[in-house]
Amino acid sequence: MQELEPSQVRSISSLAAGCPCCKHHPLTLDRIVVERGALLEAAPYLKERGYRQVALVSDENTYRAAGGRLASELAAAGTRTVLAGAKPDAQGDVVADEAGLIRLMLDIPQEGTDALLAVGSGTLHDMVRFIAFKMGKPFISVPTAPSVDGFTSVGAPLIFGGEKITIPAIAPDAIFADLDVLIEAPQPLVAAGFGDMLGKYTSLFDWRFGHLVRDEPYCPAAAQITKQALLACVRNAEAIAERSTEGLRILMNALIESGLAMQLFGQSHPASGAEHHLSHYWEMEYLRLGRKQLLHGAKVGVACAVIAQTYHRLAADESFDKLAAGHG
Ligand SMILES: [Zn+2]
Numbered sequence: 043m044q045e046l047e048p049s050q051v052r053s054i055s056s057l058a059a060g061c062p063c064c065k066h067h068p069l070t071l072d073r074i075v076v077e078r079g080a081l082l083e084a085a086p087y088l089k090e091r092g093y094r095q096v097a098l099v100s101d102e103n104t105y106r107a108a109g110g111r112l113a114s115e116l117a118a119a120g121t122r123t124v125l126a127g128a129k130p131d132a133q134g135d136v137v138a139d140e141a142g143l144i145r146l147m148l149d150i151p152q153e154g155t156d157a158l159l160a161v162g163s164g165t166l167h168d169m170v171r172f173i174a175f176k177m178g179k180p181f182i183s184v185p186t187a188p189s190v191d192g193f194t195s196v197g198a199p200l201i202f203g204g205e206k207i208t209i210p211a212i213a214p215d216a217i218f219a220d221l222d223v224l225i226e227a228p229q230p231l232v233a234a235g236f237g238d239m240l241g242k243y244t245s246l247f248d249w250r251f252g253h254l255v256r257d258e259p260y261c262p263a264a265a266q267i268t269k270q271a272l273l274a275c276v277r278n279a280e281a282i283a284e285r286s287t288e289g290l291r292i293l294m295n296a297l298i299e300s301g302l303a304m305q306l307f308g309q310s311h312p313a314s315g316a317e318h319h320l321s322h323y324w325e326m327e328y329l330r331l332g333r334k335q336l337l338h339g340a341k342v343g344v345a346c347a348v349i350a351q352t353y354h355r356l357a358a359d360e361s362f363d364k365l366a367a368g369h370g
Pocket residue numbers: 190191192238314318338339342
């Protein structure tokens with residue numbers, strides 16, 4: 043088994059070592075594979091970890107994109123696989139709410155399951171990270187589109203009673219992001235991943251502002267990781283839009299690193315601010331109205347522009363200076 047620390051974890055750990063905040067949480071991922079054919083490395087990894095039975099969680103689309111192939115790889119490696127399927131609601135969306143979570147949990151046997159595999163989108167990952175946490179089992183991430191930064195984070199944004207709440211759960215032990223799979227992802231999902239990254243402009247500003255005016259806890263290393271990931275995407279926007287292998291590699295790595303920054307800080311501040319609140323508000327409103335959901339990252343990208351405008355407007359207002367000076 044390759045016991046080497048993943049290079050992203052290594053570089054983040056060395057950046058964190060020089061950080062004055064000294065309140066870092068350990069990074070728990072022991073394998074990060076972002077390359078063509080990464081899917082083929084998942085079955086040997088699970089075998090090396092000694093897992094004899096796993097639950098593979100996917101939905102109809104993601105089973106077609108990668109789940110089916112992974113299931114045959116696992117069978118060939120002699121790993122028993124229980125298939126668990128996330129079902130869409132009446133609008134055709136997989137929703138991480140009470141009903142969706144219970145339905146999935148019923149498909150996953152407590153006895154004999156050594157690990158859970160999340161094969162799919164951000165929503166599916168949030169459901170699996172919560173269920174794995176509650177079952178006390180590890181989970182492995184297999185993204186099928188570079189659409190969100192939540193693959194490697196700890197918190198699970200879930201819907202309870204129609205409200206979106208982020209519940210602390212667990213990060214995956216490993217992530218296998220196959221560029222051959224990601225390249226087949228529909229363009230709107232890639233654009234959504236880029237939108238989720240763009241949102242870091244306002245989340246980083248919000249976090250810094252909250253730290254300066256209300257002494258919110260702040261970690262310069264986590265902020266730096268997010269900023270670097272954001273700038274890598276902005277500099278390579280063309281390659282990402284063209285969905286070239288290199289562009290998708292840059293986007294996927296940025297999404298992973300943004301998730302790791304949240305893991306390092308222990309909360310979502312480095313990568314989620316007012317633009318995420320607005321996105322979550324729109325999501326709850328669409329659920330309430332029974333409308334088909336928009337992609338998370340698309341909402342975040344638009345919300346980022348709205349929040350940036352709001353900050354600019356406030357900055358032009360004198361009373362804002364008083365608030366910023368702590369007299370508001
Ligand atoms: Zn996001």
